[in-house]
Amino acid sequence: MEDEKKSTQNASINLIRPIRCIVKLGGAAITCKNELEKINEESLKEVSAQLRQSMIMQSPSGKNLGMDWSKRTGESDVSCDIDCFRHQPSLDSSPFIVVHGAGSFGHFQASESGVHKGGLDQPLVKAGFVATRISVTKLNLEIVRALARESIPSIGMSPFSCGWSTSERNIAFADLSVVAKAIDSGFIPVLHGDAVLDNLLGCTILSGDVIIRHLAEHLKPEYVVFLTDVLGVYDRPPSDPNAVLLREIAVSEDGSWFVVKPTLENMKVQITVAAHDTTGGMQTKISEAAMIAKLGIDVYIVKAGTSHSVRALNGGLKDDIPDDWLGTVIRLFR
Amino acid sequence: MEDEKKSTQNASINLIRPIRCIVKLGGAAITCKNELEKINEESLKEVSAQLRQSMIMQSPSGKNLGMDWSKRTGESDVSCDIDCFRHQPSLDSSPFIVVHGAGSFGHFQASESGVHKGGLDQPLVKAGFVATRISVTKLNLEIVRALARESIPSIGMSPFSCGWSTSERNIAFADLSVVAKAIDSGFIPVLHGDAVLDNLLGCTILSGDVIIRHLAEHLKPEYVVFLTDVLGVYDRPPSDPNAVLLREIAVSEDGSWFVVKPTLENMKVQITVAAHDTTGGMQTKISEAAMIAKLGIDVYIVKAGTSHSVRALNGGLKDDIPDDWLGTVIRLFR
Numbered sequence: 120m121e122d123e124k125k126s127t128q129n130a131s132i133n134l135i136r137p138i139r140c141i142v143k144l145g146g147a148a149i150t151c152k153n154e155l156e157k158i159n160e161e162s163l164k165e166v167s168a169q170l171r172q173s174m175i176m177q178s179p180s181g182k183n184l185g186m187d188w189s190k191r192t193g194e195s196d197v198s199c200d201i202d203c204f205r206h207q208p209s210l211d212s213s214p215f216i217v218v219h220g221a222g223s224f225g226h227f228q229a230s231e232s233g234v235h236k237g238g239l240d241q242p243l244v245k246a247g248f249v250a251t252r253i254s255v256t257k258l259n260l261e262i263v264r265a266l267a268r269e270s271i272p273s274i275g276m277s278p279f280s281c282g283w284s285t286s287e288r289n290i291a292f293a294d295l296s297v298v299a300k301a302i303d304s305g306f307i308p309v310l311h312g313d314a315v316l317d318n319l320l321g322c323t324i325l326s327g328d329v330i331i332r333h334l335a336e337h338l339k340p341e342y343v344v345f346l347t348d349v350l351g352v353y354d355r356p357p358s359d360p361n362a363v364l365l366r367e368i369a370v371s372e373d374g375s376w377f378v379v380k381p382t383l384e385n386m387k388v389q390i391t392v393a394a395h396d397t398t399g400g401m402q403t404k405i406s407e408a409a410m411i412a413k414l415g416i417d418v419y420i421v422k423a424g425t426s427h428s429v430r431a432l433n434g435g436l437k438d439d440i441p442d443d444w445l446g447t448v449i450r451l452f453r
Numbered sequence: 454m455e456d457e458k459k460s461t462q463n464a465s466i467n468l469i470r471p472i473r474c475i476v477k478l479g480g481a482a483i484t485c486k487n488e489l490e491k492i493n494e495e496s497l498k499e500v501s502a503q504l505r506q507s508m509i510m511q512s513p514s515g516k517n518l519g520m521d522w523s524k525r526t527g528e529s530d531v532s533c534d535i536d537c538f539r540h541q542p543s544l545d546s547s548p549f550i551v552v553h554g555a556g557s558f559g560h561f562q563a564s565e566s567g568v569h570k571g572g573l574d575q576p577l578v579k580a581g582f583v584a585t586r587i588s589v590t591k592l593n594l595e596i597v598r599a600l601a602r603e604s605i606p607s608i609g610m611s612p613f614s615c616g617w618s619t620s621e622r623n624i625a626f627a628d629l630s631v632v633a634k635a636i637d638s639g640f641i642p643v644l645h646g647d648a649v650l651d652n653l654l655g656c657t658i659l660s661g662d663v664i665i666r667h668l669a670e671h672l673k674p675e676y677v678v679f680l681t682d683v684l685g686v687y688d689r690p691p692s693d694p695n696a697v698l699l700r701e702i703a704v705s706e707d708g709s710w711f712v713v714k715p716t717l718e719n720m721k722v723q724i725t726v727a728a729h730d731t732t733g734g735m736q737t738k739i740s741e742a743a744m745i746a747k748l749g750i751d752v753y754i755v756k757a758g759t760s761h762s763v764r765a766l767n768g769g770l771k772d773d774i775p776d777d778w779l780g781t782v783i784r785l786f787r
Contacts, residue, residue, distance in 0.1 A: 155531065156524045184576070188562045188584035189591055190490045192526055197489065199584075201565050204577035228522045231535050239638055242518070243538035249606050249640070250522035250533075253598055256609060257523055260594060264587055272583050275590060280614035282631040297616040304573055304650055306583070316638055 132295055135303045138214045138340040140434065142170065143331050144262065145347040146222025146312075148423035152348075156224050156254060163265045165424035166346060171269040173432040174213040174307070184210070186267035212272060214302050216334060217262075217309045220327040224258035225251050229314065229324055235288075237320025248322050251314040252279065259311045266309065274306040278313040278325055285325055286318040290333050298334070310334075328407040335411045343411055344431045345404070346423035351447030352405065354378075364445065368405070369452035370412040376405070376449070408449045421446035466629055469637045472548045472674040474768065476504065477665050478596065480556025480646075481682040482757035490558050490588060497599045499758035500680060505603040507766040508547040508641070518544070520601035546606060548636050550668055551596075551643045554661040558592035559585050563648065563658055569622075571654025582656050585648040586613065593645045600643065608640040612647040612659055619659055620652040624667050632668070644668075662741040669745045677745055678765045679738070680757035685781030686739065688712075698779065702739070703786035704746040710739070710783070742783045755780035 144166060151157040184207060188199045204210075221229075229235060232247020239245050259275045266273035276298065283293040301308045312327040335343055353362040367380040408418040419431040427445045430436060440448055478500060485491040518541060522533045538544075555563075563569060566581020573579050593609045600607035610632065617627040635642045646661040669677055687696040701714040742752040753765035761779045764770060774782055 184580065186580040186583040187587055188565075188581075189588045197561075201577070201580075204566075204580050207576040209574075210576040210579055227531075231522075232538075240543075242541040242544040243535070245544055245606055245639060246518065246520040246535075246538050247522075249520040249601050249608065252608060253521055253594070253601060254523045256590075256594055256597075260587070260590055263590075267583050267587060272579055274583065274586060274613070275611075276614045277609075277611070279608070280610045280631065282615065282628070282634075284634075294616070297614065300616075300618075300650060304655070305579060316634060321638070 132299050132337060134214070134299055134338065136214050138216060138302065138338045139342075140173070140213075140432065141216045141218065141331055141334055141338075141340045141343045142432065143327055143343070143345045144217060144219040145345060145423070146220030146224070146226075146327075147348040148222075148346050149219065149262065150222030150224060150258070152223055154223060155227055156257070158258070158261055162424055163262065166428075167265045167269040167271065169424065169429050169432055170215070170217070170266065171271055172429065173434075174215045175211070175270060183268075184270045186270060186272060187264040189264065210270070210272065210305075212305065212307060215307050216298065216302070216338070216340070217266070217273070217307060218327045218331050218334070219258070219262055219309070219311045221255055221258065221312050225255040225312070225314075228254050234314050234322055235324040237317055237322050239321035244322065248314045251324070252277075255311055255313055259309060262311075263309050266307065272306045273309050274301050276301065276308050276310050278310060278330060279315050281310075283313075283325065284316045284318065285320075285323055287320065288317065288323050288325075290325070290329065291318055293333055295334070295337055299338070328404055332407045332410050335416055336414060339414070340416060342417045342419065342431075342434055342437065343408075344428070345408070345418065345420040346428055347420060348423065350422045350427070350445045351420045365447050367440065368409075368412075368447060368449045370409045370449060371452050372413065374409055374413055376409045376412075379452075405449070412449045412451050415451050418449040419446055420449070466633050466671060468548070468633055468672065470548050472550060472636065472672045473676075474507070474547075474766065475550045475552065475665055475668055475672075475674045475677045476766065477661055477677070477679045478551060478553040479679060479681040479757070480554030480558070480560075480661075482556075482680050483553065483596065484556030484558060484592070486557055486682075488557060489561055490591070492592070492595055496758050497596065500762075501599045501603040501605065503758065503763050503766055504549070504551070504600065505605055506763065507768075508549045509545070509604060517602075518604045520604060520606060521598045523598065544604070544606065544639075546639065546641060549641050550632065550636070550672070550674070551600070551607070551641060552661045552665050552668070553592070553596055553643070553645050555589055555592065555646050559589040559646070559648075562588050568648050568656055569658040571651055571656050573655035578656065582648045585658070586611075589645055589647055593643060596645075597643050600641065606640045607643050608635050610635065610642050610644050612644060612664060613649050615644075617647075617659065618650045618652065619654075619657055621654065622651065622657050622659075624659070624663065625652055627667055629668070629671055633672070662738055666741045666744050669750055670748065673748070674750060676751045676753065676765075676768055676771065677742075678762070679742070679752065679754040680762055681754060682757065684756045684761070684779045685754045699781050701774065702743075702746075702781060702783045704743045704783060705786050706747065708743055708747055710743045710746075713786075739783070746783045746785050749785050752783040753780055754783070 228250040263273045263275040317323040349357045370376045562584040597607045597609040651657040683691045704710045
């Protein structure tokens with residue numbers, strides 16, 4: 120009852136400024152998938168720079184006003200020019216929310232211990248829960264820092280700490296007021312797939328995709344962008360030379376979906392994406408995306424760090440999808 | 454109104470098992486005070502080992518069942534023996550809560566930008582808020598990992614993410630249900646001094662000492678231990694060769710306090726402790742401790758990593774303070 124009451128409260132969350140965009144940084148796009156806990160530094164830097172362009176104005180001085188004033192591994196001092204901020208008139212950022220996956224962080228710890236299946240009374244699961252949270256919060260910190268170095272006022276927020284919990288893997292309780300307050304205070308919340316408590320199983324893994332759907336349902340962003348490591352959604356594994364990029368998917372009011380573009384007769388739609396999608400594969404992702412699109416919110420699935428992702432993040436695809444834009448749009452069929 | 458309602462709800466938090474102890478890991482005890490963002494590895498390891506002894510039974514195999522399965526800086530692989538957990542009957546831990554200070558983390562970022570004074574509309578304060586949170590969460594992650602390596606099922610929980618906020622620096626809202634659920638699920642929550650939103654100032658710093666008082670008021674632990682880098686509370690700076698350790702301080706019902714032991718006539722009580730106490734000095738600490746003691750909860754202020762801290766953490770000082778125990782007890786005068 121308490122949970123129901125609080126969940127309902129989410130429906131009435133009023134933000135001072137409406138959310139412009141929710142971005143998913145796919146684990147495969149920002150980590151090195153074949154190496155344990157290794158960040159793809161180059162990709163993360165490029166993604167962070169593109170996000171800065173989308174959400175904040177360049178400082179008048181042209182200087183990069185970095186907000187990560189912490190020591191980096193192997194360096195003995197911090198590199199920041201704090202005085203720059205004194206002469207900066209304002210640092211307004213467009214209301215974005217960032218959610219990231221785990222990639223090569225958390226996956227090893229979670230799968231070795233079976234955290235997603237629950238059973239906290241088993242020592243292995245309990246230890247795996249602790250180990251998984253350490254790994255995903257380690258990644259979260261690195262992403263928050265990468266964004267902060269690009270002047271994005273990013274604030275790490277773990278779903279577990281925010282008190283989010285599930286009931287048989289579906290979100291049972293997720294008070295969004297803390298996220299809303301952070302946004303209204305001018306910050307960019309950075310959430311992540313996390314190990315959480317589950318009413319029935321004891322514990323489970325709450326994936327970034329499920330988090331995005333929940334945020335989209337309650338905070339109604341203008342659009343949602345999934346940054347991944349391939350161009351978009353294909354009809355078969357992208358490694359297959361015959362794979363065809365699905366450019367547009369339409370979602371009906373009842374949640375069913377069909378490929379609008381390209382028009383491939385008798386195409387056996389065997390949707391797939393990157394192999395390193397550890398939380399349910401592309402079928403899950405497309406179902407989650409379809410549920411967002413059903414709300415009338417456009418979803419763009421696009422390769423991170425490309426000119427295509429820049430266009431998606433800037434919101435330039437709202438009215439018209441140019442022919443030279445490569446990616447997958449999932450939108451309500453009207 | 455909403456805040457008031459929720460705050461009141463805290464009063465009725467019922468834990469399955471009552472909290473045994475809330476421990477403060479003082480910033481000065483676990484970091485190197487004169488070096489930016491440097492952990493005192495030796496001290497942190499010793500503190501973690503002592504906490505393990507106090508809160509969990511040694512595994513029957515005698516093996517250390519480490520729960521940090523993440524790569525450490527400079528190492529290419531994780532070192533953990535996951536199979537050990539499969540043969541472990543249980544991993545029960547005594548209900549403890551750990552709160553740590555910032556030490557040489559966060560202080561530089563907060564003081565350079567004036568986060569504690571508020572004013573999020575100023576770019577410097579906003580950037581400082583982001584930078585402070587990065588630094589303190591970096592420390593939190595390292596402490597959670599050090600505890601996890603000692604088999605302590607530690608879970609990092611940032612007050613900001615938990616939705617805690619202040620009103621002119623006093624706690625205005627701090628829902629403890631997430632902390633309570635973590636404890637009831639068998640975890641050890643690890644909180645920390647944090648940058649938080651303030652209803653009136655915009656933002657401020659919520660110190661670890663204030664967090665401890667709030668937790669103690671609502672969760673009623675058996676006792677509270679402050680681990681610091683000196684033996685306890687002195688009548689003057691501990692560096693002064695004439696400094697006298699105050700062994701016992703009694704707190705009256707009205708919150709006033711006086712030194713019981715040693716009995717020093719005409720002693721000008723010029724209470725002080727480590728120089729690196731960045732959030733208000735010893736006067737604040739003793740006031741916070743006195744407010745806890747007023748609730749009938751014993752407070753022990755003791756040097757980290759000593760035989761004296763072992764006794765305090767184990768709860769062996771409840772009935773009688775042995776003459777050879779060095780530290781400061783602050784308790785209700787009955």
